[in-house]
Amino acid sequence: MGIPLLDLKQQYLSIQAELLPQLEEICASQQFILGPKVEAIEEQIAAYCQCKFGCGVSSGSDALQIALMAEKIGPGDEVITTAYTFFATAGAVCRYGATPVFVDIDPVTFNIDVTKIEEKITPRTKAIIPVHLYGQCADMKAIMDIAKRHGLFVIEDACQAIGAECNGLRAGSMGDYGCLSFFPSKNLGCFGDGGMVVCQDAAKAERLKILRNHGMAPQYHHHLIGSNFRLDALQAVVLLAKLPKLDDWTVARQKNAADYAAMFADVEGVTVPRAASYATRHVFNQYIIRIGSGLRDKVWSGLKERGIGCAVYYPIPLHLQECFKELGYKEGDFPESEKAANETLAIPIFPELTMDQKEQVVKAIKELVTK
Numbered sequence: 001m002g003i004p005l006l007d008l009k010q011q012y013l014s015i016q017a018e019l020l021p022q023l024e025e026i027c028a029s030q031q032f033i034l035g036p037k038v039e040a041i042e043e044q045i046a047a048y049c050q051c052k053f054g055c056g057v058s059s060g061s062d063a064l065q066i067a068l069m070a071e072k073i074g075p076g077d078e079v080i081t082t083a084y085t086f087f088a089t090a091g092a093v094c095r096y097g098a099t100p101v102f103v104d105i106d107p108v109t110f111n112i113d114v115t116k117i118e119e120k121i122t123p124r125t126k127a128i129i130p131v132h133l134y135g136q137c138a139d140m141k142a143i144m145d146i147a148k149r150h151g152l153f154v155i156e157d158a159c160q161a162i163g164a165e166c167n168g169l170r171a172g173s174m175g176d177y178g179c180l181s182f183f184p185s186k187n188l189g190c191f192g193d194g195g196m197v198v199c200q201d202a203a204k205a206e207r208l209k210i211l212r213n214h215g216m217a218p219q220y221h222h223h224l225i226g227s228n229f230r231l232d233a234l235q236a237v238v239l240l241a242k243l244p245k246l247d248d249w250t251v252a253r254q255k256n257a258a259d260y261a262a263m264f265a266d267v268e269g270v271t272v273p274r275a276a277s278y279a280t281r282h283v284f285n286q287y288i289i290r291i292g293s294g295l296r297d298k299v300w301s302g303l304k305e306r307g308i309g310c311a312v313y314y315p316i317p318l319h320l321q322e323c324f325k326e327l328g329y330k331e332g333d334f335p336e337s338e339k340a341a342n343e344t345l346a347i348p349i350f351p352e353l354t355m356d357q358k359e360q361v362v363k364a365i366k367e368l369v370t371k
């Protein structure tokens with residue numbers, strides 16, 4: 001009887017009855033591309049994120065991409081971001097020829113260390129992409145202050161953080177653009193790939209919508225070069241069914257986190273997530289524990305042997321990735337990112353996790369760190 005890292009089947013069963021007829025309706029209409037369901041979810045998710053506009057796109061990676069395209073960030077431009085995130089954050093920067101410039105993380109939150117951003121700003125810097133990693137906001141007030149002082153765009157990578165808050169403000173609402181992913185494992189996941197860019201500015205929203213459809217407006221007239229970054233109606237219907245339940249799921253994740261924190265209190269060698277004072281709503285897309293003394297890999301393999309789902313997000317920081325070799329970084333450049341890569345472990349946090357399952361997870365980890 002294993003425990004999965006993520007069990008999406010239970011969530012599906014809770015929306016199945018209501019969702020299937022709506023999927024059937026789309027199938028009957030055979031209208032799959034954009035349309036009223038996509039417009040409805042754009043409006044609802046924008047509002048959920050305290051934003052005025054939403055532009056549904058094909059993935060979180062494409063959300064980042066299209067935000068960069070909208071500001072014409074390309075060859076010769078630099079974009080500052082964290083060394084410790086999912087690859088897509090930096091991959092999007094490179095895709096059209098701009099250069100990612102990495103900054104180390106704060107060891108408590110795993111988010112970009114805001115005290116190390118300014119030293120990386122050059123005349124070529126165009127934007128900062130903070131990532132709200134694991135569902136906890138980066139220090140957006142500090143980041144927006146820096147961006148204002150230097151005239152930089154801010155693109156929030158909120159792919160793991162829909163509904164998270166920084167000083168009461170929602171992830172995605174504070175920068176120029178907020179990028180969301182609906183990859184199935186995110187807190188709001190669709191049945192495949194999907195994403196959205198949210199923003200507060202009508203002109204920016206208009207440009208995003210044109211770019212996601214080949215830069216076409218009106219039909220077959222192209223003033224901009226875009227591509228196909230569209231969200232489809234089937235995914236929109238799934239998201240419309242799930243969004244009303246997202247807050248309950250978030251509360252369940254937060255409850256799981258609180259239970260774990262209490263259960264790990266007397267386990268030496270395990271550090272549980274700590275909230276930054278400004279991170280007023282952590283949505284726990286992942287629950288990340290830190291295991292010191294070189295024991296992480298032992299716990300990682302030990303849990304796997306016991307059938308308990310766990311994962312390392314992420315085992316190699318971006319500055320040490322093979323594909324970024326020519327950027328010239330080396331081991332030791334970002335000690336906190338490298339330490340996180342060696343010490344962190346994600347354990348099950350999904351909303352339907354039971355108390356018994358949590359106890360089993362903690363018991364196994366306790367044995368593995370003390371044995």
Ligand SMILES: *Cc1c(COP(=O)(O)O)cnc(C)c1O
Nearest residue numbers: 059060061086088159160181183
């Ligand atoms: C998931 C994720 C993305 C990419 O989203 P996709 O929808 O998988 O393309 C980007 N950044 C971060 C931090 C993510 O977690």
